[in-house]
């Protein structure tokens with residue numbers, strides 16, 4: 001018989017009761033080091049005192065009023081995001097997929113108001129992940145997510161990752177935008193180089209296309225800058241964010257330049273829960289920490305530390321890992337054995353990771369992770385690799 005919870009997730013055996021920083025604790029007291037962060041969501045770890053305080057204070061005052069009324073904390077959060085980024089204006093929503101839906105609609109609207117209704121096609125890249133709604137699975141273009149859900153939403157063209165010839169050939173009079181993740185998270189920790197991002201920006205300018213960056217996973221400090229594209233010195237026209245900005249509270253946003261955002265006039269787009277006072281309070285609290293002087297510098301330093309340690313683990317265990325991947329604290333390893341098997345072995349060592357596409361394994365600790373915790377995680381990775389190797393030897397002997 002079916003479980004009351006729908007069977008659409010392959011969950012681990014673990015159930016946690018509480019969290020403290022980089023740690024999760026089960027009801028019977030087992031402490032697990034969290035290098036998964038709820039898939040890059042718990043950017044400041046679990047139960048961060050500032051977030052807890054802000055959320056509980058807000059919870060006593062006001063949760064939701066809808067977008068029929070002013071939400072002063074939303075104005076403030078939008079202002080802070082505008083001040084810190086390329087954007088001129090911000091739209092709040094509740095998830096990454098919803099942010100991407102907003103970004104896609106905004107790109108189409110931009111051309112439509114200029115009398116080019118037919119210019120609605122968006123070029124995306126193989127291995128992309130943009131969410132699970134009908135439009136975002138069409139944007140992601142992955143067969144396993146599209147199958148069985150009827151006709152693919154029209155208007156998405158996909159090209160191979162890094163193939164300039166295919167990309168330029170795909171651009172036509174109906175092309176509205178390019179949409180890309182600066183680092184493919186779900187797709188297997190594939191990093192778009194700074195040169196590549198600059199090339200994409202130039203290509204968009206040349207053809208009058210909008211550049212949409214999906215920073216749902218790579219944003220909000222993950223790479224040691226507020227947003228990953230800053231490393232390339234370019235600016236998108238539209239950017240979707242979610243995951244880390246809420247620190248565990250459901251929150252997404254579309255950031256855009258004025259020429260795009262200005263077309264979202266009253267009645268064009270909306271969401272009931274988007275930007276509610278609880279979410280806005282938490283979003284502001286996350287920025288209080290992430291934008292504090294020195295915070296992102298420290299993320300950069302810790303990223304290098306983790307990367308160096310991962311490289312030495314990969315060197316010592318070539319039968320298990322063959323490459324360090326990713327950038328910043330959105331990092332991990334490409335596995336030789338099945339990534340899910342490695343993740344299961346790591347759970348036995350009380351370390352959480354997140355499998356990704358292309359047999360990669362993500363290590364995405366909270367941005368607040370300590371040097372000691374990085375050392376501990378790598379020790380556990382080392383132990384798991386040794387166990388997996390012993391298993392390979394046993395398997396060969398049988």
Ligand SMILES: *Cc1c(COP(=O)(O)O)cnc(C)c1O
Nearest residue numbers: 095096097129130131185216217
């Ligand atoms: C997680 C993710 C999404 C989807 O976010 P949801 O909140 O699950 O809808 C979209 N894009 C990227 C890059 C992601 O990592």
